[in-house]
Amino acid sequence: MDIKITHLHQNFGGAPVIRDMDFSVMSGERIAFLGPNGVGKTTLFRHMNLMITPAAGGVELDGAAISTLSVKEVRAMKRRIATIYQQHNLIPRFKVINNILAGRLGQWSTTRALFSLLIKSLDVDDVRDVLEKTGIADKMYWRTDRLSVGQQQWVAIARALYQNPDLLLADEPCASLDPRNAEKLIRLLVNWSKQHNTTVIASFHDVELALAYFPRIIGLKDGAVFFDLPAGQVTKQHLQDLYRDEKPREVEAKENVVIPACCITPIEI
Numbered sequence: 001m002d003i004k005i006t007h008l009h010q011n012f013g014g015a016p017v018i019r020d021m022d023f024s025v026m027s028g029e030r031i032a033f034l035g036p037n038g039v040g041k042t043t044l045f046r047h048m049n050l051m052i053t054p055a056a057g058g059v060e061l062d063g064a065a066i067s068t069l070s071v072k073e074v075r076a077m078k079r080r081i082a083t084i085y086q087q088h089n090l091i092p093r094f095k096v097i098n099n100i101l102a103g104r105l106g107q108w109s110t111t112r113a114l115f116s117l118l119i120k121s122l123d124v125d126d127v128r129d130v131l132e133k134t135g136i137a138d139k140m141y142w143r144t145d146r147l148s149v150g151q152q153q154w155v156a157i158a159r160a161l162y163q164n165p166d167l168l169l170a171d172e173p174c175a176s177l178d179p180r181n182a183e184k185l186i187r188l189l190v191n192w193s194k195q196h197n198t199t200v201i202a203s204f205h206d207v208e209l210a211l212a213y214f215p216r217i218i219g220l221k222d223g224a225v226f227f228d229l230p231a232g233q234v235t236k237q238h239l240q241d242l243y244r245d246e247k248p249r250e251v252e253a254k255e256n257v258v259i260p261a262c263c264i265t266p267i268e269i
């Protein structure tokens with residue numbers, strides 16, 4: 001899915017959170033957002049998945065200006081977008097399989113959806129397929145709240161893949177994962193994007209992982225695009241300037257960022 005953000009502006013309670021933001025994304029691109037807390041990354045995701053309406057400026061998806069779409073067209077567009085949130089938004093008492101099936105509920109008729117959830121789970125093979133990809137196929141019939149936080153994050157990822165979206169948004173998807181699982185997740189997103197030509201945009205706090213796996217990096221600061229560069233052109237200076245005003249503990253951590261050699265050319269998987 002193509003995206004075009006033009007002069008996007010958003011206020012919350014009078015305070016501007018996004019100011020005059022512009023960027024475009026081509027179908028199948030993989031982009032990482034970097035930036036300190038509070039710069040508007042989550043708000044930007046909520047514009048791209050049509051959860052909020054811009055105060056000013058525009059969002060175009062596949063050439064369609066969102067402000068011109070009918071309610072029905074917005075609903076159809078939303079079905080093509082999957083979001084992995086910081087809080088995974090699963091239904092705790094549901095079995096894993098039903099949380100994943102919920103990813104396609106918007107694509108089904110009400111009868112089929114109710115039948116699937118209440119009586120007999122349809123699409124079991126597809127669910128098993130995404131659970132195998134995320135490494136938790138043995139948890140398919142477990143109650144979701146019996147899983148660890150990390151495993152629940154994998155369920156949320158499986159649900160997003162099961163939706164087979166044209167645009168996959170991941171808002172700090174690695175936040176509850178250990179480093180090994182974080183890298184596994186990124187490889188999965190990258191491979192999925194390559195195989196399905198899915199546009200993937202993800203935000204990260206782990207700068208090195210983002211630079212290693214994502215060909216294009218957008219640094220966000222003060223509600224605007226601070227830099228928009230191929231990963232190989234992002235320097236230590238860019239990163240220090242991006243995180244300069246972050247709280248002392250975080251600055252300390254970021255100052256130690258070593259740009260890995262692999263960033264010169266993003267890793268091909």
Ligand SMILES: Nc1ncnc2c1ncn2[C@@H]1O[C@H](COP(=O)(O)OP(=O)(O)O)[C@@H](O)[C@H]1O
Pocket residue numbers: 012013017036037038039040041042043044
């Ligand atoms: N619904 C909302 N109402 C009021 N303020 C909000 C709302 N959503 C976000 N904000 C504020 O907007 C700013 C950017 O938030 P967010 O987009 O979550 O940033 P990030 O994801 O980069 O940490 C923050 O100051 C946050 O408190």
Ligand SMILES: [Mg+2]
Pocket residue numbers: 041042043086171
């Ligand atoms: Mg956020």
